[in-house]
Amino acid sequence: MRVSGVDRALAALACLAGLLGVALSAAAAHIPGADSLKTSAQFLLFHAPAILALIGLSAAGLVRAGVARIAAGLLVLGLILFCGDLSVRAWLQHPLFPMAAPTGGFALMAGWLAGILCAVIPARRGA
Template identity: 65%
Template sequence: MTVPDRLLLVAAGLAGCLGVALSAAAAHVTGGGNLLTAAQFLLFHAPALLALSALGAGGLLHPRLARLSGVVLLLGLVLFCGDLSRRTLSGLPLVPMAAPTGGVLLMIGWLLAGASGLLHRRS
């Protein structure tokens, strides 16, 4: 397993951990709907990052495309979930247009994930 694959595994664990933490925070913060949404996105994408890393490293997906998909998904999560969380906790956006940009990156990441299966050639 390559270093980029291992980093995706670490990112998956971090996404899962943050998803659980934000779920708990959402239960204790008034108006925590955005935190709950961010938590759900993190928890839904953590297994996807694990799968992309493992399947890419195992040769079942196009390895570089699977890694690229994971990186794009990760960037999308940072922007989307980071913006929702920061807006809820501090009232300030992460950066202008962070949530919509993150959402588009998440969609692109999923398309790349599908393409990594279609474009894979078995040796």
Template identity: 60%
Template sequence: MKPADRLLLAFGGLAGLLGVAASAAAAHMAGTESLKTAAQFLLFHAPAILALVALTASGATHPMATRLAAAALAVGVILFCGDLALRALQGTALFPMAAPTGGVLLMAGWGLAAVAAFIPTKGR
């Protein structure tokens, strides 16, 4: 397994962990709707990232396109969820337009995952 795949795999696990933690925190705090949203996005995208890494490792999809899709999801989750969580917990933004930028990257990641399904792989 390539180092990029290991990094994405580790990030997928970390995203799942943070999603559970954010869900628990949101359940015990008032006024944390944006933290609940961040938790949901973390929990939705963690298995998607793990699956994309598995598809890359199995050779079922074009490796570079699939890695790029997983990376876009990872960076998108960092920006989108990081901004929402920071706003909920500290009342400040990550940086201007962090959440929308993350959202666009998430959409791009899903689009790339769809495209990767149709790019021929070596020997297949």
């Protein structure tokens, strides 16, 4: 079993999401009215293991690698936009850019939809 550079990068980004989720959870616990940071932390912590699972399933040959990478990539992109926007709004009092959070939310939903495709499209034999 060989893990590609893309898979390693996605796994590293998933771990970064977990790290940031813990950090934002701690920050939210100490900042009054930091509900958006709490939401951001939860999203990071919920999606980090999903990204790792997609990469693991791909590396094990249990799902099509391309579909798993697309799903994981969409989840990463969605986290960057959604959580980035919520965090920037909490700390800097302005959005990341207009429609960043909704765009991130749609990317997250597309990532989960691609995850469904991973589950229902059979892996290639001998891959």
